[in-house]
Amino acid sequence: MKKRISHIISYILICLLLAVGFLGWGPTETISHRAVAYGERQEAREAVQNSYRPDNLIRFHVVANSDSERDQLLKYAVRDEILKEVSPKLARSASLAESREILKSMDDELLNIAKRVVREWGFDYPVSLEYGVFPFPAKSYGNIVLPGGNYEAVTIKIGRGHGANWWCILFPPICFVNVEEATDVPVDGKEAVKLDTAAEKLERKQQFCFFFERFFK
Known part of the structure; x- marks a missing residue:
């Protein structure tokens, strides 16, 4: 005992x-x-935090036609096909300038992918793609807080573009990892x-x- x-x-x-x-x-x-x-x-x-500033990243936005369930699902389908195409190419990019050139060279290809997905879903929405610098409000992305300001971005608008948009950061390439693991992205050659x-x-x-x-x- x-x-x-x-x-x-x-x-x-x-x-x-x-x-x-x-x-x-x-x-x-x-x-x-x-x-x-x-x-x-x-x-x-x-x-x-210093690695994600308006002057050193590229954002990616997909804007849905509306907030209906069907339009939102279509938005995600377009997103998936676009990321599937750009992921292997941007993964090899070592700089902002290189990523910019890759994306600009893919403008037509990415637009055609988005249009194809919209057609496959049975819609006749117009689709547009813009690459440029746009104003955005402050946003959080996982553990990263992006201040409001003008950001370089690829924006795909489906139909009227009145629905909620999905977005991520194409460079540095954290669109391709879980948001909760965003801090694991290498920073200046070192793992965070x-x-x-x-x-x-x-x-x-x-x-x-x-x-x-x-x-x-």
Whole structure:
């Protein structure tokens, strides 16, 4: 009985220590270490943010004919086909200027793709494509906040263009990754730091506690 009580107490203490360690509280992490880690996280955030400014990126917008369910689904179908075509080409681009030339050379091709998708869906909407500099309000894209201003962009308008638009960033190419992982895009040749969330840390702590609970039963 005493031995089992001792095991239970050990289990509780281990879980408490894991909670302290994994969540970044207490003696397992010194003040100086926390300060260094915080500084590194801040630098990573600033590097990512500085890489997405009006003067160094290209946006992509697809504007739906209306907000009806059918028109919105059509918008996404056009988006998918366009990104499927430009993704492999822009993935090899090393600069804003190179990406700009690639996109300009594909104007007619991308417009024809959009028109084809619209026809395949049984619509006769007119489709237009514009490449230029347009004013946009401040927007957030995953963990990135884009200030309001004039941005270079490729814009495809379907029909009247009265519906909600879908947008992403073509260069640097984060249209092709999950929005939640936007901070993993390389910045100045370095991988941006991916920060663990408190939920992920808590989950790891719970997994350790589960292991020890099973072990001591």
